[in-house]
Amino acid sequence: MERRRYALDELINKRINEVLKGKQDAFEEIVILFQHRLYHVCYRMLNNKQEAEDIAQEAFVRAYINIHTFDQKRKFSTWIFRIATNLCIDRIRKKKPDYHLDAEVPGTEGLTMYSQIAAAGDLPEEQIEKMEAQERIRYEIGRLPDKYRSVIILRYFEELPLQEIGDILELPLGTVKTRVHRGREALRKQMGTM
Amino acid sequence: MNTCPEKIIDYMHAYLDEDIRPEEERELQEHLANCSECKEIMDGLEESISFLKSATQIKAPAGFVDGVIARLPKEKSQVGAQRFLRRHPLLSAAAMFLLLMSATLFSSYGNDQHFSVSKQPNLVVQGETVLVPAGETIKGDIVVKNGSLRIEGQVEGDVTVIHGSKFMASTAIVTGESEEIDKAFDWLWYKIKNTVKDIFPSSKEDEKQEK
Ligand SMILES: [Zn+2]
Numbered sequence: 207m208e209r210r211r212y213a214l215d216e217l218i219n220k221r222i223n224e225v226l227k228g229k230q231d232a233f234e235e236i237v238i239l240f241q242h243r244l245y246h247v248c249y250r251m252l253n254n255k256q257e258a259e260d261i262a263q264e265a266f267v268r269a270y271i272n273i274h275t276f277d278q279k280r281k282f283s284t285w286i287f288r289i290a291t292n293l294c295i296d297r298i299r300k301k302k303p304d305y306h307l308d309a310e311v312p313g314t315e316g317l318t319m320y321s322q323i324a325a326a327g328d329l330p331e332e333q334i335e336k337m338e339a340q341e342r343i344r345y346e347i348g349r350l351p352d353k354y355r356s357v358i359i360l361r362y363f364e365e366l367p368l369q370e371i372g373d374i375l376e377l378p379l380g381t382v383k384t385r386v387h388r389g390r391e392a393l394r395k396q397m398g399t400m
Numbered sequence: 401m402n403t404c405p406e407k408i409i410d411y412m413h414a415y416l417d418e419d420i421r422p423e424e425e426r427e428l429q430e431h432l433a434n435c436s437e438c439k440e441i442m443d444g445l446e447e448s449i450s451f452l453k454s455a456t457q458i459k460a461p462a463g464f465v466d467g468v469i470a471r472l473p474k475e476k477s478q479v480g481a482q483r484f485l486r487r488h489p490l491l492s493a494a495a496m497f498l499l500l501m502s503a504t505l506f507s508s509y510g511n512d513q514h515f516s517v518s519k520q521p522n523l524v525v526q527g528e529t530v531l532v533p534a535g536e537t538i539k540g541d542i543v544v545k546n547g548s549l550r551i552e553g554q555v556e557g558d559v560t561v562i563h564g565s566k567f568m569a570s571t572a573i574v575t576g577e578s579e580e581i582d583k584a585f586d587w588l589w590y591k592i593k594n595t596v597k598d599i600f601p602s603s604k605e606d607e608k609q610e611k
Contacts, residue, residue, distance in 0.1 A: 230469075230472065233469075237465050237468045237469070238465055241460040241464050241465055242457070242458075244460075245458070245460035245464065246459075249458050255461070259460070259467070263468045264471075267473075339451075340456060342451075343452060362453060363452070390413065390445050390449070391445075393452070394444040394448045397447070397448050397451065
């Protein structure tokens with residue numbers, strides 16, 4: 207596994223160097239390699255196929271434009287996931303009807319007025335119970351407060367180690383741990399009706 | 401649950417993150433075996449996780465990659481074009497050829513019928529014949545248009561005769577290149593080469609350094 211990862215990083219750096227020399231074709235291979243993972247993360251973050259496609263594509267475009275700033279000693283996947291998650295978080299913020307609702311409620315890390323109001327307006331239990339599993343996953347992830355949602359997606363859909371999640375979201379390891387714990391706790395409570 | 405130590409919850413998460421010390425894990429397992437409330441929480445957490453993990457991997461839609469490529473900015477035109485042309489000299493000449501197919505050039509070939517010559521002081525001009533006298537050295541390139549050139553002496557530079565004739569005596573020395581241009585295509589080619597040299601002076605310098 208470790209050797210495979212090393213070989214992949216090496217291949218990616220080779221392609222990046224070609225892109226830096228002006229070979230646009232080399233970038234296509236990078237897109238092919240990461241398209242599904244990046245799209246999946248965006249889809250889980252935004253819960254919308256059109257937006258996920260738009261944002262994931264935009265992330266690749268930004269990566270291409272800024273490819274000269276990528277430090278090849280680091281992991282490319284971390285870098286491109288950071289670009290994508292930042293774009294997703296921006297998009298989510300812009301979608302919020304009133305940014306005052308985005309203010310955190312004191313003493314509840316990550317819980318905003320918005321998510322509390324959203325939680326209050328949740329679907330009735332019998333309707334939730336009729337959901338198919340995949341639909342239910344979408345629903346539960348969508349109900350998670352933003353701060354927990356991104357760490358939970360990276361942890362359980364991408365199965366990334368905590369340190370890598372911290373690198374992507376530019377958060378200290380301790381904060382990532384706390385958010386994963388609270389995210390799991392929130393999920394457990396949400397899903398009490400299973 | 402109120403009676404349970406708070407660290408048990410922390411141990412649960414540490415356990416789920418595979419970040420737990422053996423003695424902590426032992427303590428957690430012992431507690432879970434005796435406390436149904438905490439066991440329920442632990443089961444709930446594990447169920448949520450396995451529920452998430454049952455999510456199908458969602459793939460990017462068809463056409464995703466093409467969509468990215470279409471959205472990439474075109475290469476910065478000037479830098480990109482120069483780099484391209486330098487790497488593909490033949491293509492660049494062909495492109496230039498098309499560019500210069502524009503009417504001006506062809507007409508300039510057809511209409512520009514009068515005699516002309518580059519001006520150097522020791523060139524002898526008799527009617528439409530230009531003479532490089534024996535024993536003289538002409539410095540710089542000589543270009544004769546619509547006339548003839550007779551070289552008996554030395555030319556330190558290129559000699560080009562366009563639409564005319566050239567005679568070299570046995571004593572003639574030309575240090576640069578010597579060529580006669582008669583056909584429209586040759587004329588174009590000559591223009592193209594000079595245009596390319598004007599546009600990419602540095603590439604000419606590269607060549608010089610290589611020699
Ligand atoms: Zn207990």
